[in-house]
Amino acid sequence: MAKTTRTFLLTAAVFALAVSGLCAVPPVGYFLLSRALAVVLVFPGLGQGRPAITAAILVAFAVALTAGAHVVFRWSGFGESRLGLLVCWGLAGGPAGVFAVLAWARLHDRPFQEHAAYAASWGMATALLAALLALAVTRRVPAAPRGRERSFHPRTWVLPALVAGWAVVWNVLPGEQPLLAWLPLSEKYFDQVAVVLATVAAGSLEGVLRRRLPVEGRPGRAFVLAWLAACAAPLVYAAVVAIDGGMRELLLAEPLSPVWVTDYLQDLGSALVAEPAQVAVPPLLIALVATVWQRIVPRRERAPAAPDPVRTDRRWSLVVAGAALALTYSCLAVTSRYPALTRRTFDEETPVMLRALALLAPPDPVLGTTVVVWSWTVAAAFGASAAVLVYVAVRGRLVRLFPASDYLVLVAALALAAALAWNAGGVIAYAVTGERPLGVSPAEEAAAFTAFVLPVFAALLFIVHSQAAVTRFARIVDLEGERAKLGERYRAWKEQVREHAPGRRERGLIAARAAGAALVLAVVAGAVPGFGIEVLDNGLLPAVPALSLAMPPPDNLMTALYIVFLAGLAYLGLMKANLRERRVPAWLALWGLSVVAGGLAALGPAGLQMGLVAGPFVVAGLVVTLRRKVLMYGAAVLVLVALVPLVRVAPAREQVLIRPATWQETRARLTIDASYPRAEGADVARVNAALFAPVQEAVEEVSRDLRANPAATAEVRSTYVVVRNDAAVISVRYTFPGRAGRAVNFDRAAGDTLTVHEIFAPAAFTPAGRRLLAGALRPLMPRGQDPRTVTADNERLLVNLGTGAVEFMFGRDYFCTDCAPFTVRVPRERLGDLLRR
Known part of the structure; x- marks a missing residue:
């Protein structure tokens, strides 16, 4: 058996020397350079330097490769496995190629960086080809040493040494790529994600490979994972780079055509040797962590047990x-x-x-x-x-x-x-x-x-x-x-x-208690303003579901939908929950279902926030258990609380006090000096949000323009005029120098901003209605302005509801290039049936 091992090693060394020497000869090397798959066999120093030194380097490479691959194979736990032999040979070829090219560059006084990108690929390709040829000739695999355990434990330093050596060579000596450039801090997110996902896939396939390879011991499994990750990650990475780097159009036009396959193989080969540190360091670092972890964690022998059919492990x-x-x-x-x-x-x-x-x-x-x-x-x-x-x-x-x-x-x-x-x-x-x-x-x-x-x-x-x-x-x-x-x-x-799943009655009770807890919170939150406490308007309880007769119908409808959705989702979501043994996951699931219910009831951030804030109260409704009498008394108190808005008559809506406010801020490339009105008093939260919205939208619009043009600078300035402020409507007109103005008409009864389609009747947007509107405006227009093209929904026309009149502000360039903006005040009786309000 020793003779067979010696014969195989000598044969492999001869083939490694022959392949590397043949591919270092210029005629053969230049011929292989034009072949996408064979180019990795060409010695990086092809046709350069003194032949004697190159020959000596190749001999040293063949000896180091053979010795290193044999040591790795001997202590890896692969036994007499042909595939395991190729694993060890390919893994040892990368560092051997790097050190060979490094020595060649130092002896010839040449910069290593010019040849570093191809060293590992050349070493691995030569090693695999030499091992395959040696197997074909000898038809034998080197025998593992007898009388000792076939595991990776006695020589746990082999894989860490390879990983550390490879990482140091590729990241310290070349000095071109940072060691952790594959992390999300890199600019090439899409390229580098292939490496990380490939190592994840390697971890899932490790068990399959281990069943096919006679690897013993847990560190031996990490060795398999190291090789699989090191080989799979570069291939996946190269495939992503090749397709994303210009092959998508050709792939879609002629899928798998000979032209596409040829170009793809060329791009694939280029990507494999372009950034070796990027494609080699991440999987090897992961393999190193896995090996160290398996070495540190004590090994526990445990009899195999059947999985629990109830509990998720x-x-x-x-x-x-x-x-x-x-x-x-x-x-x-x-x-x-x-x-x-x-x-x-x-x-x-x-x-x-x-x-x-x-x-x-x-x-x-x-x-x-x-x-x-x-x-x-x-x-x-x-x-x-x-x-x-x-x-x-x-x-x-x-x-x-x-x-x-x-x-x-x-x-x-x-x-x-x-x-x-x-x-x-x-x-x-x-x-x-x-x-x-x-x-x-x-x-x-x-x-x-x-x-x-x-x-x-x-x-x-x-x-x-x-x-x-x-x-x-x-x-x-x-x-x-x-x-x-x-x-x-x-x-x-x-x-x-x-037997362990909750029944319909149990889930129905949970859904009812969750909905009841949400209902209690909503009624209390809605009744709080009835006692004269304006916590909602002052922002102390943001996005809390609230039900009250004094609130606008849309808000009550939103809260009612939230409670209904919450009950339905709780009933469905806890269908297969392990409530008897793991209650905390059920509580967190109910909190998440509260967020989903809020999103369904009110699309946008308000709905999610409502479900997030109300979630802990809903969960508390399940955790806290109350007696039946307490529930009855609580329901009676809740009814009284809900009737507070009826018993305590809300004061008549009066004119709010509006004071000027400013937003002055200096940011990179953006200056803000905006004036806007701010209401004071009770029930002004929605009013202030509507009044501030035009300024916020203008800032966001300018910010988008700046992000599209990084070299530009801008400023946002604004002035305003309060057209109307009474118990029914608050109307404000904004002007932004250099930009289109905005008009805000806030309906205090509805608690929302009015659009032009809510101000004007549908007939105003028909051809006949436009003629009537032009006729009402014509006597009031400045000389030389013809309103026949006026439409109420034009973006450059600002409409404000005044007291007994409607103000139309025609922006700059509305009628002509040099026309200055002007305002026309039209009495309501002149507009007749064109108005809804």
Whole structure:
């Protein structure tokens, strides 16, 4: 056997020397350079330097490669495995090639950087070819030493040494790529995500490979993972770079055509040798961590036990939580390719699915420190909270195959993560920067993400979750040799699980208690203003669901829908919950369902915030158990509280006091000096929000323009005129120098801003109505202005409801290029049936 081992090693060394020497000869090397797949065999110093030194370097390379590969194979635990032999040979070829080229460059006094990019690829390709040829000739595999355990334990330094050597050579000596350039801090998110995802895939395939290779010992498994990650990651990375680097159009035009395949192989080969540190360091670092971890953790011999058919184990939950983290990273990578998202230049015309990805879009540095910190903090908060909440949610589920209620729970966990991300992330970012980002609203980004991206996000996690369930079921029922009884055993397994699932009555009670807790909160919050306490208007209880006869009907309808949706989602979401053993996951799931219910009841940030704030109160309604008498007395008190707005007659609505306010701020490339009105008194929260909206919109519009043009500067200035302020309507007209003005007409009874379609009757927008409107305006127009083209819904026409009249402000260039803006006040009786109000 020793003779066979010696023969194989000598044969492999001869082939390594022959292949490297042949490919170092200029005629052969230049011929192979034109072949996309064979180019990796060409010695990087082809046709350069003194032949004698090159020959000596190649001999040293062949000897070092053979000795190193044999040492790795001997102590890796592969035994007499041909595939294991190739694993060790290929892994040893990379460092051997690097050191050979480094020595060649030093002896010839040449810069190593010029040849560094090809050294590892040349060494690995030569090593694999030499090993394959040696196997074909000898038909033997070197025998593993007898009398000792075939595991990686006695020589745990081999893999760490290879990893450390490879990393140091590629990152310290060349000095071109940072050691951690593959992290999300790199500018090439989309390129580098392939490496990370490839290592994740390698981890999932490690068990399959280990069953095919006779590897013993846990560190031996890490050795397999190291090789698989080191080989799979560069291939996936190169494929992504080749396709993303210009092959997409040709692929779509002629799929898999000979021209495309040829170009693709050339791009693939170029990408494999372009950035070796980027494609080699991450998987090897992960393998190093895995090996060290398996070395430190004590090994415990445990008898194999059948999986619990009821409880979801920790590994299952970790797989789904890891998938949530990987999907978060993927969103960051994909969105980094869209400047409209990285610079936040999207507007209302941008497709909503694209805008919805802005929550997990990496910010462009030109946006400034504040936006960059806010964006990264919110994205990091989402990734962390999503992984934790998904893990907890899966742990609280019963083992089932494809349960639809599990998808709802995953949606709830992710919705809660999105709401926590922009709240907690915003607080952290504000504490770090001391200011808020202009023109970027994490709340609106979170709302769009929750509405449009999150269902797809949860569907992908549900697929991973279901595949774990299938694997668990296969282990439970032990399919081998009993395929005919699969259906029968599946039904028995379902019956076993059914005993632990909450029944309809129990779920109905939980849904009723959750809805009751939300109803109590809503009634109390709605009755508080009836006692003269204006906590809602002062912002002390933001986004709390409220029901009151004194509130506008849309707000009451929104709260009622929230309570109904909450009850329905709680009934469905807890269908397969493990309530008897794991109650905390059920509480968190109910909190997430509260966020989902709020989003369904009121689209936008307000709905998510309402569900987030009300969630702990809803959960408290389940945790706190009350006696029947206490519930009866509480219901009676609640009815009295709800009747407060009727007993305590609200004071007649009076004219609010409006005072001038200013927004003065200087940011990078943007100066703000805006004046706007601010109302004081009771019930003014909605009024102030409506009055401030035009200034906020103008700042956001200018911020988008600045993000699209990093070299520009701008300023936002504004003045205003209060046209009307009484118990019915507050009307304000804004002017922005250099920009279009804005008009705000706030209906105090409805608690909302009026649009021109709510001010004018539908007949005003017909041809006949436009003629009537022109006729009413013509006598009042300045000389030389003909209003025959006037339309009430023109963007350059500002309409304000005055006292007994309607004011029309025609902006600059409305009728002609040099026409200055002017205002026309038209009595209501002249407009007749054209007005609704």
